[in-house]
Amino acid sequence: MSDNRQNLIDAVFAELKAKGETALIPFMTMGDPDLAASVELVKAAEAAGASMIELGVPYSDPLADGPVIQRASERALRNRISLLDCMKVAPEARKQGVKLPFILFTYFNPVLQLGLETFFELMKQHDFSGAIIPDLPLEEDGEVRDIAERTGIHLIPLVAPTSEARVERIASRARGFVYCVSSLGVTGVRSSFHEGLDAFLATVRRAASVPICVGFGVSSREQAESLADKCDGVIVGSAIVRKVEESLPLLQDEDEARRSEGLAAVQAFIADLKPRAVRA
Amino acid sequence: MTQSIQSQVPDSYGRFGPFGGRYVPETLMNALLELEEAYNRYKDDPDFLAEIRYLLKQYAGRPSPLYYAERLTKHLGGAKIYLKREDLNHTGSHKINNAIGQAVLAKRMGKTKVIAETGAGQHGVASATVAALLGLECKVFMGEEDTKRQQLNVFRMKLLGSEVIPVTSGSRTLKDACNETLRYWVSHVDDTYYILGSVTGPHPYPMMVRDFQRIIGVETKEQILEAEGRLPDVIVAAVGGGSNAMGIFHDFIPDASVRLIGVEAAGRGVDTEQHAATMTKGRPGVFQGSMSYVLQDEGGQVLEAHSISAGLDYPGIGPEHSYLKDTKRAEYVPATDREALDALKLLSVQEGIIPALESSHAIAHAIKLAPTLPKDTLLVISLSGRGDKDVEAIMPYFEGDAQ
Numbered sequence: 001m002s003d004n005r006q007n008l009i010d011a012v013f014a015e016l017k018a019k020g021e022t023a024l025i026p027f028m029t030m031g032d033p034d035l036a037a038s039v040e041l042v043k044a045a046e047a048a049g050a051s052m053i054e055l056g057v058p059y060s061d062p063l064a065d066g067p068v069i070q071r072a073s074e075r076a077l078r079n080r081i082s083l084l085d086c087m088k089v090a091p092e093a094r095k096q097g098v099k100l101p102f103i104l105f106t107y108f109n110p111v112l113q114l115g116l117e118t119f120f121e122l123m124k125q126h127d128f129s130g131a132i133i134p135d136l137p138l139e140e141d142g143e144v145r146d147i148a149e150r151t152g153i154h155l156i157p158l159v160a161p162t163s164e165a166r167v168e169r170i171a172s173r174a175r176g177f178v179y180c181v182s183s184l185g186v187t188g189v190r191s192s193f194h195e196g197l198d199a200f201l202a203t204v205r206r207a208a209s210v211p212i213c214v215g216f217g218v219s220s221r222e223q224a225e226s227l228a229d230k231c232d233g234v235i236v237g238s239a240i241v242r243k244v245e246e247s248l249p250l251l252q253d254e255d256e257a258r259r260s261e262g263l264a265a266v267q268a269f270i271a272d273l274k275p276r277a278v279r280a
Numbered sequence: 281m282t283q284s285i286q287s288q289v290p291d292s293y294g295r296f297g298p299f300g301g302r303y304v305p306e307t308l309m310n311a312l313l314e315l316e317e318a319y320n321r322y323k324d325d326p327d328f329l330a331e332i333r334y335l336l337k338q339y340a341g342r343p344s345p346l347y348y349a350e351r352l353t354k355h356l357g358g359a360k361i362y363l364k365r366e367d368l369n370h371t372g373s374h375k376i377n378n379a380i381g382q383a384v385l386a387k388r389m390g391k392t393k394v395i396a397e398t399g400a401g402q403h404g405v406a407s408a409t410v411a412a413l414l415g416l417e418c419k420v421f422m423g424e425e426d427t428k429r430q431q432l433n434v435f436r437m438k439l440l441g442s443e444v445i446p447v448t449s450g451s452r453t454l455k456d457a458c459n460e461t462l463r464y465w466v467s468h469v470d471d472t473y474y475i476l477g478s479v480t481g482p483h484p485y486p487m488m489v490r491d492f493q494r495i496i497g498v499e500t501k502e503q504i505l506e507a508e509g510r511l512p513d514v515i516v517a518a519v520g521g522g523s524n525a526m527g528i529f530h531d532f533i534p535d536a537s538v539r540l541i542g543v544e545a546a547g548r549g550v551d552t553e554q555h556a557a558t559m560t561k562g563r564p565g566v567f568q569g570s571m572s573y574v575l576q577d578e579g580g581q582v583l584e585a586h587s588i589s590a591g592l593d594y595p596g597i598g599p600e601h602s603y604l605k606d607t608k609r610a611e612y613v614p615a616t617d618r619e620a621l622d623a624l625k626l627l628s629v630q631e632g633i634i635p636a637l638e639s640s641h642a643i644a645h646a647i648k649l650a651p652t653l654p655k656d657t658l659l660v661i662s663l664s665g666r667g668d669k670d671v672e673a674i675m676p677y678f679e680g681d682a683q
Contacts, residue, residue: 060450060582061450063304063569064307064466067449070449070450074449074450077581083579083580084579109565109566109576109580110581112565112580113576113579113580114580134305134306135304136303137303137304137306139293139301139302140301140302140303158306158307159306160305160306160307162311163306163309166310181307184467184468
């Protein structure tokens with residue numbers, strides 16, 4: 001890496017490892033309901049005990065996402081939220097005291113239209129530590145990976161239970177962490193994970209030199225805890241986005257006290273997801 | 281130019297120059313690799329090809345005629361016009377060519393269920409038909425908006441034993457039906473085969489669908505040589521995703537003297553916001569699994585398209601078309617809703633053939649072009665589908681003059 005400073009994601013995982021804790025990584029769609037609320041929600045996530053946070057860029061055609069995140073994207077896009085708008089949430093939250101690492105989750109086309117070099121330069125300027133681009137499999141990510149490496153932004157890859165022979169290639173070049181997809185399908189709440197999950201995670205663990213985290217369908221503390229000793233972090237998206245959706249009337253209220261009530265509800269929900277420290 | 285030029289695209293990553301590729305979530309990669317491997321295994325297998333050939337001939341009714349449209353030719357007073365009659369295929373459009381090919385492949389792969397997306401319903405009907413023929417369980421995803429525009433086709437699919445799933449996300453049209461089919465496929469890759477209906481999507485679909493559709497051009501070449509003793513000068517075909525155009529163009533790509541023209545839907549006009557003129561108004565981007573021209577806003581959000589024809593109402597286009605455009609091997613021009621309706625009317629009156637609204641866009645351009653060309657020019661129009669499905673939807677436009 002050409003950047004001399006340690007990437008914040010690495011620093012946080014090192015710290016968690018020392019404490020025997022599992023990372024909790026919430027995902028939120030930016031601009032749902034508006035950008036000011038997104039800044040407040042990021043602060044609430046940190047206060048709830050999040051270890052790092054995924055800022056989701058709304059997209060017109062979110063292929064990897066289920067109905068909950070699709071709806072959030074549609075709401076945000078009605079406000080014409082752009083990739084650049086989403087990026088601005090990070091420095092604003094930082095200014096207001098947030099310390100955790102920021103990861104941007106975006107589909108590839110908005111990145112491509114901005115220009116790859118410009119995108120990563122802006123990522124750095126806006127204090128992001130990592131990027132997840134779900135529709136950029138390893139066959140297509142060459143140029144992006146080179147630029148990410150050069151700018152010191154971790155390009156975090158997805159790996160699926162069906163990746164099989166690809167696990168080794170994906171995990172061995174991962175930066176930041178490996179995002180393990182818990183089960184087949186799109187993002188969203190589900191009651192059970194892929195039956196071969198344990199074996200799959202063990203395979204990823206063997207191939208990876210960075211932490212491994214599990215996402216897609218994690219929606220409760222029980223699920224988070226059942227995963228806690230098999231991985232280094234759990235990613236919770238749809239369940240939180242749905243909580244935000246339920247709280248929209250409060251979050252959009254003109255009365256500040258009501259808005260605070262909405263934020264508190266989301267914060268309590270995230271706090272309840274945090275797995276207890278189980279790793280010795 | 282020779283055969284080797286064609287075999288250069290796509291490369292092993294599914295690239296047609298800078299276009300194509302495979303931009304999908306990792307959860308789909310294995311299914312696409314499995315499909316690519318199966319297709320490569322069977323595409324030159326004599327038994328596989330014989331089964332497809334048999335069904336195309338005995339079941340779908342191929343070869344489709346290349347018909348000299350004498351009255352239309354005289355009416356327009358220029359180029360000699362031939363119609364490649366894909367509307368005479370079983371199920372009424374070129375879509376059956378690809379559906380047969382992919383369903384036979386699905387069977388070889390041991391899949392028992394198939395899924396498909398559909399816009400106008402032509403590909404949905406073709407998929408439902410081959411699913412019935414081959415004993416496969418079939419689900420068709422269709423934008424809710426389109427299920428209303430094309431009620432007759434919804435009923436046909438159900439009659440054929442398929443389930444039609446209305447898609448309520450996004451713009452509720454073809455693009456969202458494609459998204460939803462891909463999402464469903466991710467969760468059911470083990471036993472389900474996705475019959476994608478156009479030369480779009482991630483590799484290997486653009487290549488594979490082209491290969492199953494290229495019979496249109498292969499037959500056209502044989503037929504025109506027999507009728508005229510020489511190659512045509514111009515071929516005109518409508519493009520939405522672009523499968524009938526790719527099908528009729530492909531065998532002629534090495535024949536540099538043959539002008540290839542794709543006609544896209546200009547809706548209410550390319551200077552309005554209501555069109556589907558991807559080549560005229562779009563720019564390269566990644567959409568539904570491949571790099572190609574896309575209708576998008578400044579920030580890369582994909583725009584909703586508009587066309588009177590549900591089959592062309594799509595903000596993307598197959599990557600090989602983008603390649604043909606940028607290498608200047610093919611031209612792409614727009615035709616409006618109104619021009620398509622006028623063309624539909626003209627062909628009905630002059631030739632007794634009611635074309636599909638999609639195909640009417642190709643005719644609309646031929647109407648503009650033919651009178652400017654010398655009488656010894658040979659112009660072939662891909663008449664990709666018949667218009668029965670559209671008559672109800674277009675009635676309001678012709679009220680008064682049809683009685």
